[in-house]
Amino acid sequence: MQFHSLTIAEIRRETAEAVSLLLDMPPALAGQFHFAAGQYLTFCAQIGGEEVRRTYSLCVAPSAGEWRVAVKEITGGVFSRFVNRELRVGDVLQVAPPIGRFTWDFQAVPAGRYLAFAGGSGITPILSLISTALEKGPDCRFTLAYGNRDARSIMFLETLAALKDRYLDRLQVLHILDSEASEFALFNGRLDRAKCDEILALLGDAAGLSAAFICGPGPMMDAAEAALIGQGLPSERILIERFTAGAPSAVAAAAVQSLAQQAEGTELIIIHEGRRRSLRFEAAKGSVLEHATIAGIAAPYACKGGVCGTCRARVISGRATMVQNYALTAEEVAQGYILTCQAVPIGDGVVVDYEG
């Protein structure tokens, strides 16, 4: 994974807890950093003597000609605290080019009907998707259900209002606030299953949506997904972007740990950038990714939590198992793809190919 030094051109406070960062993009790198709506950048910084990597979604449409991400400070969040409190205009961060599959070809369905459920900072990729959908699909319509604590914690409130003004008939924005009462019951509370069902009933014909996008806290995403599936929207038209994963179940973690113990001392072969390296698997080191990193292989990664998919590789000989997987489809797993940050080999001589 190749990082580039990019200078912070602007730091804009979006809410009391979040800022957005505008990156200065040298013309020579603009091609490599070309992105599709909904994709994210991987950042790398040395904080307190440790290398910290995080992914943040681009919150603007590709047509905006700028690279901007938003970072909300979270309790105990090393990188988000650093960005919100210490980073200054003119500072340089290491940034890898955009990736991600939370995206859609809006030109292919010019009169598409779209819906997004967003919670908190989950608005960032969805803002990019909404702007792009309305721009690329001249007859498309978009509904956003956006959950927040109160009006002051809504990120991009003015940007959303400006989009609404511009696309009056085609964009509908529903702000759902859980600590601020509105006279309309629909707008009060959380985006839980009952609220998502209520919104879908209001919209009508949820099964006929061209696509639905979901990004926000875990319980909200689960509720929105279940509500959409309950209304008959096929899963291939439901796109979900996770920023974090819950802790793996104790049973799954124990099962993988036991397989790791059985693989102790076996040969693990890693192919990266055309080079084949033979390593000795040691359960105490952890995942396939940890083995690669400790051996000095520049294997790609970002979240190390089974969420982003950056560490994807393919098992081309033997088998491996994962603790948790929020990034690969069932089809990819069947094809032998693994998230190396979550994987341990099963048995001897497993070959993992990062270019596979």
Ligand code: FES
């Ligand atoms: S590094 Fe994100 S899924 Fe492995």
